[in-house]
Amino acid sequence: MAFQYEEKKKATIDFKKLFGSGDKKTPILREMFRIYKWKFLLSLLIYIIKDSPVYIVPLCTSNIINIADDVIHQSAPENYWMLILINSLVILGLLALNIPLHTVYAKIVDNMIRNASADLREAASKKLQSLSLSFGKEMESGEVQSKFIRDIDGVEAYLSNIIKSLIPAILTAVVSFGIALSKNWMVACFFLLVIPANVLLTGFFRKKIGKNYHDYRLSNEGLNRRFTTMMEMLPVTRSHGLEENEIAAMNDRVTDLRKKGLSVDYSIAVFGSAIFVLGGVLGFACLIFCVYLALGGFILIGDVVLYQSLFSGINSRVSAIVNIFPALASGKESLRSIGELMRKEEIRDDKGKLHLRPLLGKVDFVNVSFHYPDDSRNALSDFSLHVKPGECIAFTGPSGSGKTTVMNLIIGLLHPTSGKVLIDDHDLEDISLKHYHHHISVVPQNPILFHGTIKENITYGLKQYTEEDVKKALHIANCDEFIHKLPDKENTIIEEHGSNLSGGQKQRLTIARAIIRNPSIIIFDEATSALDNLSEHEVQEAIAESIKGRTTFIVAHRISTIQNADRILYMDQGKILESGTYEELLAKKGAFYRLKNIAEEEHNAKTINTLKIPD
Template sequence: MGTLCMDLFCAALTTICELVLPLIMRYITNEGIRDLAALSVKTILMLGALYLVLRIIDGIANYYMAYTGHVMGAKIETGMRKDAYAHLQKLSDTYYNNTKVGQIMGRITNDLFDVTEFAHHCPEEFFIAAIKGIAGFAILAMINLWLTLIIFVIVPVMVLSCMKLNRKMKKAFAAQRYQIGELNARIEDTLLGQKVVKAFTNEDMENQKFDVDNHSFFGIKKETYKYMGAFQTTTRMFDGVMYLAVVVAGGIFMVRGMILPGDLVAYMLYVTTFIATIRRIIEFAEQFQRGMTGIERFLQIMDAKIDIFDEPGAVELKDVTGDITFKDVSFEYPDDHNQVFENLNLTIRPGEKVAIVGPSGGGKTTLCNLIPRFYDIDSGEISIDGKNIKSFTLKSLRQQIGIVQQDVYLFSGTVYDNIVYGSLNATKEQVIEAAKLAGADGFIRELKDGYQTYIGERGVKLSGGQKQRISIARVFLKNPAILILDEATSALDNESEYEVAKSLEKLSKGRTTITIAHRLSSIRNSDRILVLTQEGIAEEGNHEALMEKKGIYYQFYTMADRLK
């Protein structure tokens, strides 16, 4: 607030300098015409010295506005971006399922750039305009009231015309921002999938799709520039009308002795300053609209509902044994209302190894996503160690759950960075030990820079098996009480699958483990196997019991054997 007040004070100082010059010129002109001999060099030098001091003050004040004012705007932008990013971390999977990442990136980068200029210039520009408008009207009215009224009658017509064009510009800028997000999303999608594009030789098709979005963006910008051109032309036309009024009406008033020549000179200078101010405010409307659009799009992120949050009185989950219970659980996805479970009941004992199999769409992954509260259930209760998971803080709940997925996500950075992500306070020795337990230490040391090897975006420089073992090392370092393996080996070749399976076997020891698998041979040794269908849990038991039953599991297993 202090910086803003100082910025406005400096804006007032620069305005005073502009208002004093016409008064100096008025005095010199009128005195010269009335009695040139009475106008001494000393008086002129004193007025010149006064104006020089004012210009020095103006320079200092302008530097403060240009530097500190912009820094103030940048701080606001930085704070907004921090808030937006923190809010995005709290949003559920439902939000990301329905929002393009390119749109989000545009909102927390490009849109907030314009907020910097808006936050800095908006207060000072309107403050300067207010001072010039009020002070200018008062001074001009003292010089000649009738001429002032003629000028100020034109102003409301000018403002109304520009406001109408302004609204159209705002819509155009909003459409422009949205289309930038669509372009970002298109570029991101294509570049991340560039291997698929090349594999199917669909470069031409992707170029055509990009051209459609790119030309759409061009059309929106063209529309924006049309309104900008109309806006600027309108302001210039009204400038000319105001100057014409001063020249014609002022000239007639001077001929009739209603205004002195010096007063007319001062009047013209004031009108020039006033017109420049109006033009600056009107032209600032473009920046204003960009800033307002940026703020509106920022607020759309901040207004996004946080679906998953800590319940009042939530406590930390500690000393977990790993007992998991689903009691009458019903769930449907919030965005498409697709019913997945209805009155599902399931109990997993501490340290038990449970495998879940079944047809696609049966809810295997969804069931596992409900335990760490990636989604909240509609009814029923999920409990850990006899307590509702909603009674625990999200952070402590998720700290006790380790997840290894088929689609491994590694961050851009080094091997070490990705393993230590499992426990940021871990020592180097602990990281290496986790890699050894995951069977990853050997190949890591063979890499160019060992643990400090840069692996590229999403780990593109590593094989599938290497990425999977690094993700397992990350979970070893986390040391969770509950382990979820979501088809962790289904995308690997036989050799990699064997190595990863050994790592997973080590990882699951002493932990409650839930395994989702399509390769049924990998779950034969599970304590219990659940067959999950759209109707719920259709079968359960160990491998031998389910094979003897010759039901759904038997069909899956024998079919897998025939396909070998």
């Protein structure tokens, strides 16, 4: 069987540049301009035209007032009605153009912003699929959800504020100042007072608002982490009567978030009020200054309206720029938060790596040592192993002996500190992991099922398959016994986490999911550890069928799960202590023999306790 997997389209924006470090980091606006340069320039041109009433209407209004003043003083030209009509038509024409131009402008700008947001979500999703195992220790799922949902929305709002508010406000202010400068340099110089006054006020509030947003973001992520933990621990909480403890812990987080949120709200409220008062004071000062110039004969009476309108436009735009500063600070914090995720170390770049066709399933460990970043001790020490295609190798031993580390090295989720892992005589470091993973399957200790049909669960990620493929996989995984009893057979809906199935049924469906991919290598990681004896027997039968013709690795503490393996490796402290068939290891009467006896004693004790008649 040959199956095809769906590929994600590549993100348009280069996020490696965007979320680099130091001098390698590219500002998001520059990266957007690189991608959407012509749309960006077209949107600016359309904005200047559509926004022209802001500065052209005051000019025309000033002309009409000056003409009226000339009429009153009997100094108006003979065609003054024509001049009034022309100015009026210009005003009406520009106002009429605003609607269609704004529609086109919004379409172009919204398209850029939505595309950038979609690119970011796709890149974040792709990043999450390529992170190393250590990522789960560094960042909890609640925090990741906050970054993926809340912070990407924050970045979208940040881009919207820059493109829709900041840049247009700067454009309008510059054009208005240019008109004022062309009419009267003294008034233009007065206009310049707006900028330093607002900049000084913004500088006064900037650090405080930025810090408040940072604290609020961290508190929100902490609440998300706590909520995720609370939901996962719900059965334990209820069984131990710890509801009040959990409520108190959540209330503490909620209270902290409320306080941090109020600090943000208060600083923004004070900042907004200060900007409003400053704008009013400057506007009044401009009116007095223009009246003074008109009384002194420096400007015409109609120009008072012109300059007052232009100043109000400039002041309102500068105030808008300053007012969106808190939103920009929030967006900047969201961008920094997303950067924490995007800069995490990936498993590895697959570009130019080898594709094995076909993959035979030969596996070799050559003097492999490995230690985790937060532990100086070796999880594996000078570990060597040769596995032939189709061979079944079982691992057992005490917890922490290195069994799971070996599995993760085979999968490619970890990389040797020293030594090599060879697949079909090729170093795994030289093989494309994405392609390699299409030829291996893993059956984990805890079955992972989602809300959907049985068929959807076992064909997860597959693009092409037949009904016969589904039925065959279910049969090999020993699922026929319970599938035929379900009302809709393989189209029966599985509840979230498989809550309407038994542990053994869920595990067998997980095996079916592994089998339908027709893997060359299959890994069972404690697949029977959480099952009762009957379920274990059913799953063992499924394992026995599924491993035929495949290189198989089984990690188990239960001896009954591994006794039919071609070789059993007893591991301790990162090394192979004993190796052989089930019979050979028992004959040695070593560590494996003692493990088997302990397991039998525990089983017998449980059986006696189960059969004991209560007093």
